[in-house]
Amino acid sequence: PGSSTRSMSLLRGINPNLRNIRNSELAPLGMRAWQIKDELRQGARKPYKELIDVSSADPHRAGVKPLSFVRQVLAVCYYPQLAKSDKLPADVRQRAQRLLGTCAGGSAGSYCPAGGIPEIIDIVCEFISRRDDGVPSYPENIFITSGAQRAFVEILNILVNTLRSPITGVLTPCPSYPPGNMAVVMLGGAVVPYYLDEEQGWELKIDELHRALESAKGVCDPTVLYVINPGNPTGHVQSRKSIEEVIRFASEKRLFLMVDEVYQDSVFEQESRFVSYKKVLAEMGPPLSHTVEMASFHSVSKGFIGECGLRGGYVELVNVDPSVMRNLYTLMSRDASTTTGQLALDLMINPPQPGDPSYPLQLRETQYIRATWVQNVKRVLEVLNSLPGISCQPVKGGGYALPRLHLPPGAIQKAKEVGMLPDYFYCSRLLEETELCVGAGSENGQRESTYHIRLCITTSVDTMEEVLRRLTSFHIQFMKDFS
């Protein structure tokens, strides 16, 4: 409907930054996955009865159960009548009562104060301080938002100055988290990729940061350094030494650090302990600890709680100019964050303690989840590293494995013929032939002429075994077909 000339003028008239956001390679793949799911539901005959989608790190979608304590408390918060019965443990009822007491009118349906519910912000401060062995955290530096992504976009909004020339550059990891890059582009900034070192387990090399910065000369004005630790989708967990190097680099080159730490609870190996940028910065002492400007992000979407759909997260700012903070506060106040997300945040960072009635169950559930991660990672590495044409770096943390495809030239050629990127071609075939949906590495970015697939490792053990079964049989056949 509508004349084509007028529609075209509307298209020309839309925000040009949007056209620069790369279409998700996954979008057609994702849509096809939905389609296949529908077809299966309507009884279509296919090699497998069920579609498995491990393309996104969505634990619940992949079969992991929500934590009972979290869901029980939320249920009581929504329907306080439930507190009257004894069916739910006492600590559940108490926590719900406490949380409802922090909500205006005692209802989870009222607006949250701008910046977040003060009592929950205080809990966040306590959590951060505890996590960081006593490094203090201040409420005025914390904003609770509907997911870390919202805070990320709002901070970028302040940082990206499109009225200056050259435009603001953001050093971003490659491979990266696509919505992070999309946000930069949407706001009119330039993405300046720095390549993570695959051979070294996707390590962040300072030389590479230097190279990336050099490459930006004359193109844009790099002001921001975006780091993801634990890495997404790489699974790398930064050493303390590496974090110190990055902080020194940011200070030297006058870059604002944006640190995505949403996977801080998802670390699988004993040897790789997560240490926060904030803690390392504090322990490096002045002048760095006084001067490096930083935003760290956390979320309820990952870790044991895995509540992506509830949209809860926070950002902690360090050493940011007070006038800028005031502006940020106004920005954050325009649109309230969801109360549910704030409640979930409290439940994540302030879980049942030994002695609480819900503690034993919570412990069992989280231990089980951790055991499945460890098992899944072990199996992925075992299985994929034993197949020809596919290899996988160790996965120390995060939500994904990012195996490398060593595609035969025939496959790459065929992909070109059908107008698809090679890894996307692989994923597309995989989906059609085995109803298994994995992510294509080109969505996250990768070095030229390298190809990867991305699969979520926060699934149930059974799901992972099925994933590996289907992937193995497909892969062997694929390599045969194209050799």
Next chain:
Amino acid sequence: VYFTFLYFRYHSISWDGMNGVPHRGKVLTVDNMNPNVKRVEYAVRGPIVQRAVQIEKELKEGVKKPFTEVIKANIGDAHAMGQKPITFLRQVLALCSYPELLNDNKFPEDAKNRAQRILQACGGHSIGAYSASQGIECIRQDVSRYIEKRDGGIPSNPDNIFLSAGASDAITTMLKLQVSGEGRNRTGVMIPIPQYPLYSAALADLGGIQINYYLDEDRCWALDVTELRRAVTAARQHCNPRVLCIINPGNPTGQVQSRQCIEDVIRFAKEEHLFLMADEVYQDNVYAEGCKFHSFKKVLFEMGPEYSSTVEMASFHSTSKCYMGECGFRGGYMEVINLDPEVKAQLIKLVSVRLCPPVTGQALLDLVVNPPQPDEPSYTTFIKERTAVLAALAEKARLTEEVFNTVPGIRCNPVQGAMYTFPCITLPQKAISQAKEKGLAPDMFYCMKLLEEMGICLVPGSGFGQREGTHHFRMTILPPTEKLKIMLDKIREFHQKFTQEFS
């Protein structure tokens, strides 16, 4: 010893940056940050509210004041003011949250059925899984069906429905989509004055050009097409007007547009090639005799194919207002009409950057568009609760108008709908001068004094926009009737005192 040492060291650091670290050393300053951000204001949660929160803290600490509590009549938050949630809605949300409760026979069957249906549509049958960025498909289908029913059968396509985190999310998204161009070609967006300050804030943030059109206070805040025409013609001198925003029922003004007016606006939008944005979040909040909510979509389609196949439009709705008042759940949607498929593709890309709307908000929306039916167990209670909420609001609207119009110097238009009153206040010249000396808008000066002396928090009209030389405040009609009566009396008392003090 080491940790004690570190502790004292950290304490001297003062992480809030207020320890005298030189401004010029900062990477991010107000001078080099996104300049648009400086222009963003949002009066509803602005300085007066911050002062109110401070006063509440002081009261808690035992500081003596002429009042014992602050009445926060600044924000349209029904539950905060004591309105009870609708039982059915909360039962289903509890069931979705903790599905073990499906075995509990205290929950009615219809609530259980709704919960099961919603959970089936969620990844892994959990409200904790991401949904598609556009929203859960079966909920979008339910929204379409609701719209069709509401609009007498006019078809609605689920592909044109975008679920969002409250209507604000969708409104901001559409503005983000459309603001572009340089210099004289920069997108201009027409907004009503007075307006809900989300619009001005979003435009400031995006660097869009705000084009004001004035509602007519003397005719109960009526929207006049001649005024629209004046505004757009003047605007064409310096920008490219492309969007027309309507809020119906109005916020803060409460006026409910007549059907004729809506037709006139649609005709105007077609003539001037404007994209219509119809903010209809208060569609169930209609109180005045003779007033009726007409959806822009319905009127558009009843005007025939010449309009219905050409005018481009987005309508917005939310779970925050009406009888639900569930602001904290961030449920909402927009329906886009006649959007070019390529533009829609860009829109789909844009919404994916924010991942997905909160799933609990989507679930809640599903219940709002798919409430208990007459043959279902929860129906009676649901209707009773819904009717009570809307009746109470209607009564409070009437009471507010009545009381304010007894005060010399306060003139209050009938509150036809929505949740607010926006009376015109006459301020003595002396007060205006003193306000100016303090660098405050006169109605901000008035409202600050009201807050300090009576503990009542309102938002000054300057936060919403008003004709030059006029002053207003916005007050919600949400407090329980008894408290509302007290509040109205206090404001009457204050106004008389204020007028005397500055005469």
